[in-house]
Amino acid sequence: MKSGEHKEIVMIKDLSVMIAGKAGDGVLFTGNVLARLLKRQGWEVATYRDFPSNIRGEATCYTIRASLGKAYGLSDQVDILMAFDCDAILTHVPHIASSGIVFCDGEGKSNLPPGASRGKTFHTIPLRSMAREQFGQEIFKNMLALGALSCVLDLDFGLLDQIISEMFLKKKGEEVVRKNIQAAAAGCKKAREITSEKERHHLRKKKDRNRLLLSGDEAIAFGALAGGCRFFAAYPICPASEISQWLVHYISRFNGVVVQTEDEISALNMALGAAFAGARAMTATSGPGASLMMEAFSLAGMAEIPVVVAHVQRLGPATGIPTKTQQGDILQWIYGSHGEFPRIVLSPGTLGECFDLTARAFNLAEVYQVPVIVLTELDMGQNFRTAERFDFESIEINRGKLLSQDDLLRIDNFKRYELTPDGISPRSLPSFKNGVHLAESLEHDEKGYRDEERSTRVRMMEKRMRKLKKASPDLISPHLWGDRKAKVGFVSCGSTLGAVLEAMDELKRRKVSSKFLQLRTLWPFPGAAVRRFLSGCKEVFVVENNFSGELATLIKSQVNPCTQLRNVLNYSTRAFTPGEIVSPVLKVCR
């Protein structure tokens, strides 16, 4: 809602609505319905959850960003705040646009510091009491709020009713659907009473081109399923649990299984057992679980077992803040664990990439017989965004040098760890005749049996380490965004993508042209592409959600000599907003 003064004639193109309250208020539910409603009106949507790490009682808020153009994540301002709790207003007022509207259940405005409310419109709306009096239960406050928002945003009530019935008809029956539809209408009526005509927005509606609205965790889970994952073992952890919780609904239809293990040590070891026996196997976790998996990660490297690990980063160290996003574990998988072994680390920046890269991760794992990490962040994993439909046609299954029973019967002397020119050896599966071997965590000979001979060790080490030497055509290359000729360059990976792209647009408006190299494979490091990009820049900003600039450190370790890299860092509890990237650039480039 960038153009506040002429609301009555200007159609809104970009919008940020925040739902705030206490944990347990149904903030997530309300926001998700609004997100789906906006999506069905043809808008691009990105949600952002800012939740405490508990179930009830603490302040929580959920922002729904919507745009007719692209919506990637947080914007710098909130246009409408719907607060179930007036304390929330105090926290969020500084972020509310000067033309913004605040709805609050209860008395709130009186506590505001002087000047804080300048230009903003405040309305109290008795959601709870209306819910109790008219519908008998406080829980209807969420639908009342949605009705009120739909009124001021001029949203289509037919669509809202349709969403309500999709949600409740099967599970709760007609009566619940009817009551919720009535509650939405009552909320709208109330909003019409308390707001003036000029506070109502006119959204330009587009046809919903059958796009998707989903979270990164869901996209990863779906990518896994499409990519042939049939064994998934994990221990619940925020913000990765949704991957297994989604898969468990669908995997059995594909003759697969999800196992909840006793811990993350078990999860990765179990996936390795399954992969050894022939499944495309995967686990998912976050930082603390990743630390527990490091030993088995090394085993995957040594025994050359293909496995995929999705790591949804959260704020650390230690237990940190489990519900906040961060990119503090980038180097954990690249340099992590004991000993040296090849590994692949992928970093999706969009939902489409969450799906594609995860599906492809299984091919990479099996072709190169290495562990593959899909590294993402809470911001991507748990927030919902709109995405184009996924393309199943492009998925090909390549199981690499996995031999069949027939292949093995034609071979004389099967060697699981055969020294080959490309370092990749044939695999057999338990139960196959002629393929008996040992998957060995000790240094071993070509058959898999322990061997401590100096020459064996040297040859085996070189064999493993050369597997990825020629992998680059199969790896996902960096994506170059923006003006190729620009002298200002950004380098980043993962869910910072949206904020960087929006910052680039803003910089363009301010006559600063820029380009952006989005790394999608972090390891093996795409050295040639990064070198080429850096050599075409005068100023380079590496944008990352951590304290020490892990991505910049990685680049400097791989590009030598390296141009000066400027860190744009954010290790706070919130993802980047575009403005936080624009201002450090302007400081340098003005």
Place this chain on the structure above:
Amino acid sequence: MKAKDAYHRIDPTWCRGCGLFGIFEALKRAAATLDLEPEKAVIVTGIGCHGRLNNYFRAYGFHGLHGRTMPVATGIKLTNPKLQVIAVSGDGDAYSIGLGHFVHALRKNVGILYIVVNNRIYALTQGQTSPTTSFGMVTISTPFGSKDFPVDGPMLALAAGGTFIARGFSGEVAPLAALFERAMRHRGFALVEVLSPCVTHNKVNSYEWFRQHIFPVDSVPGYSPKDKNKAWEALEHPEKIATGLIYEEDKPAFEDLVLPDKDKPIAFNDLTPDRASLEKIMEKFG
């Protein structure tokens, strides 16, 4: 019935007199009796002297990390339930570093034979105290005597919901082979703890010592492995160590409960994307 030599890959190089020889022999006999194809068996081992078994026993093998046999074996069994999955651990592997996994494998009742080779010492690392070392025993890590009270694996297993709990002695190969055989026929998780002297690092718990301290439960009048109270009683014997099949119970195995189709192993799925099904799932995101 196969010849037991079918499973003999090479001669073991354990210390002469090691209890593991008896286990190796008993396992070969049990496999032969069951007519087990070497390629249908997978032996998953941990870290310790027992871990060399993979080099000697002809079968598919997975020699993983210290203490992690249970999750690896579970992953294998669920991926291909037609395999005979045999996990082997030492007392350190099973009851110390891998204790958490042990309890959960029991709880899940996964169809694995778990052989725990209990020599009451850390042998591969030269003789430190283990979780089954007797209280007060002098080892290289406890020169003033161990101050830890030992754990009892079969007792833990009974408490954790184990459905087949047995204890054998590597000095008595024939009954041990019979236990292994019976354990492999059991549906669900089968624990066979084997009292197995370490002739190099444990001079206390020798063959002779074990012979004096064990009693077979089937020598107890009226003993039934179906009777949990009797099993507790046998395990809590103040002086003697119960051997034989201590407890047995019929419960569904984890693989029977969680796999969509046990006759169609996950290992051999056709992974070609089923586009129609995927399209249908995608509708949920509309």
